[in-house]
Amino acid sequence: MNLFSKYNRVLLVVLLIGLISVGILFYNALNYTLNNKIDENLREELMEVKDYLHVKNIFPAPPEDLDLVIEYKPAKKTSAVLVPGDTTFYNPRKQKKESARYLKADLLLDNQPFHVLILNSKATQSRQMQIVFLAIIIPVVILFGLMALFNRYLLLKLWSPFYQALKQIKSFDIKKGGYRSVKTDIHEFRQLDEALKQMTTQIQDDFKEIKLFTENASHEMMTPIAIINSKLDTLLQSGTLAENDSKALLDLYKATKRLNKINQSLLLLVKIDHDQLGEKEQLCPAELIRQKVNNFQELISQRHIQVTCNLDDTTVLSNKYQFDILLNNLFSNAIRHNRNGGEIHITLKEGELYFENTGNQNALPESQIFERFYKDPKSDGVGLGLAILKQICIKQGYSLNYYFRLPMHGFRIKFG
Amino acid sequence: MKILIIEDELDLSSAIRDYLTSEGYLCETAITYDAAYQKISLYSYDCILLDLMLPDGDGLKLLKHLKSLQKTEGVIIISARNALDDRITGLNLGADDYLMKPFHLSELNARIAAIIRRKNNQHSNIFTFNEIEVDLGAKTITVNRHEIHFTRKEYDLLLYFIYNKGKAISKSAAAEHLWGDDADMADSFDFIYTHIKNIRKKLSDAGAKDYFHSVYGLGYRFTDI
Incomplete structure (x- = not known):
């Protein structure tokens, strides 16, 4: 639930409860006041009846007021009850049922006890009450509505720095532009803004430094290598090397080559990160794959590997250099981790490339194989090939997956 | 044949100088931008090896200066920067080749030989090693007037050995020559042995002498001694 709906929901519940309470309270107060007024009327009427009895010893004529009805009934004895209350009655003069206030009293006429029932219809008062009630409640409801709207606007306005900051952080890319400060005069948001600015700058600086370090270190190592x-x-030109020396020389060559390979791979990773490898163009992967198969023929036949290609003629928008490295690494991986006499299956469909190879009988941990310097204990690679592959796929916007379907280890690349 | 080596790393510079001197080249070295600038301005060379990162200046500027003098020296850039931009800029500025550090001296030598041959022998693209005749234009090899059919890799490899005649060449140098950057994909270079075997057989079938000599199991030397 977002901030606004949460806030609005709470506000709405509080307002509703408030409105209902106020309404009830108001209604009761109004009712009470009006009832009091009617009751007073009733008492006055009773006084009048009493006056008539005292003075003229007769019941007064029925009142002219249509809402007022006075009934007399003979009673056995008198009691001093004088209770006003609510009731409904049939108003014979208006010929309909109405709600009313009544007042009962026992009076003596010629020493005969009588019940006097005075009824006052509440029809007029009800209408009055309705009008008064509406006249007050409707503006209040409108006011509440306006307040809710205004609140929404105010919230949006107040929280806008927060949302601006949030949007930036969500789209934050460590390699691209930094965090732009959000202007606000609210203290808390300013603090947040400053903290974010500081944090992102720090992260970017660290990232740049690490990259620069890797790049510089690799370059510096290049000369000694x-x-x-x-x-x-x-040394190789010397004609006087002993058997042992030549063995040492061979090992030195190998170690140097390996060192160089690590160095080149690290530099390549930095370069892919930097997007330093040029523009994209339309490439024909089928053709490139055939060239690679041809190019690596020695390696393939040396290990008696059977290569099966199933290539559709499609085109891919990619950077040529990166695509070349991508294919190299796929081939290198498929050959290096294969067994002698194994197989490689290459399938190219519209938008998809599958590289499958036989190898050992267990699946590899997909979460780890693309990490830098991860390698099979038996492998004598440097453990950067798949990391480079992954990096290229990220940069070119491809998805890369590893899967294992006995006996084949496979990589699937989806272009675009 | 005069060669100027512009390289600030003395150890590397001397290794290059020694190797090229033994190939019969006359070598001069410059270890700073200024020294190189002077030598380029004053003298003429057949080929210049140019390191792009000099302590007191950018090698690309030297290249510009050289071209502004209307000189026709062949230029090979040797750089630790494998930046594609540098390579393209360098070649656009008129460098003939670009060699990425680290490189094998035999590779450097082969490239120098190719450039000098291209610059000097505008008319004839044919050169010979004893009874072996190489036509660089047609990329063919004939022995005793019989053309031998070599695969592209075999041709490249044989030419590489002829350029470096008398020198021991490691298998890894040979593999890198054939495959360039892709060579590091291979764990062993035993396939070089297969190529050499095929070349030897084709040459001897055509009546040529066997000039390949194994060196400590590390590589081969192509020599008529």
Whole structure:
């Protein structure tokens, strides 16, 4: 539930309860006042009747007021009750049933006890009450409505800095523009704004620093590696190496190559992050895959791997260099983690690429294989190939999944 | 054949110089932007190796300066920056080739040889090594007037060995020459052995001598000694 609906709901409940209480209270007070007035009327009428009895010793003539009815009944004895109350009666003069106030009294006429019942119809008062009630309640309801509307507007206005900040944080991209300060004169929001600004700046600075560090460190390492490499080449020219030396030389070559590979991979990751690899263009993956199969023929046949291609002619919008690395890494992975005499299945459909290979009999942990420096204990790769693959897919807007269907390990890439 | 090596890392510079000197080139080195600027302005070379990151200046500026002098030297950029932009800018500015550090000296040598050959022999694209005749234009190899059919990789590999004749070449250098960046995909370079075996067989079938000599199991040396 968002802030507004929560707030409005609470407000509405409170207002409704308030309105009903006020209404009830108001209605009762009004009723009470009007009843009092009628009762007073009734008493006056009774006094008049008493006066008539005293002075003229007769009952007065029926009143002219249509709402007033006086009934007399002989009684056995008198009691001093004088109780006003509510009732309904049939008004013979108006010929309809009406609600009314009544007053009962026992009087003596010629020493004969009589019940006197004075009824005063409440029809007129009810109408009055209705009018007064409506005249007050309707404006109150309208006022409440206006207040709710105004509240909504005010809330929207007051919370707007908060929503602006929220929107920015939601769309925050560490690699793109930073957080722009939101102007507000509300202290709490200003604090929030400052905290967000500080936090995002810090995060971006750290991120930049890490990237810069990786880049610089890799570049700095490149020169020593180049020196080692060239000295090894020089050493190889020597005609006086012993058997042991040549073995050491071979290991040095391997280690240097590996170091170089790690370095290049880290640099490549940074570059993909930086979007430094140029524009996108329409590529024909089927053609590129065939070229790769051809290019890696030595590696494939060396391990007696059977490659099956099922390629539709489709095009993909991609950066050529990144797509090339993507295919390289898929091939490298499928060959390296294959078994001798195994299989590779490559399927290209409209918008989808499947790379499947035989390998060991257990599924790999999908959550880990794309992490940097994750690798199979038996593998002698550097553990960055799949991380690069993932990074390219993210950058190019592809989805990348790993799946295992005995006996094939598979990667599925959905373009676009 | 004069070569100028513009490289600020002394160790690397000397390794390159030693290797190229043994190939019969006359090498000069410059380790700063200023020294390189002077040498470029004063002398002529057949080929210039240019490091882009010099302590006191940008190598690309040197390239611009060189081109503004209307000089025809072949230029190979050697850089630790593998930035695509640098590569494109460099080649656009008139560099002939771009070599990414770290590289094998044999690779550098082959590239220099290719450039010098291209610059000097505008008319004839044919050169020979004893009875082996290479036509660079048609990419064919003939022995005793018989053309031998090589695959593209075999041709490239043989040419690479001929360019580096007399030098020991490691399998990894040979693999990198054939595959470029993709070479690091392979865990072993035993397939180079297969290629060499095929080349040897084709050459000897055509009556050529066997010039390949194994070096410590690390690589091969192509030599007539």
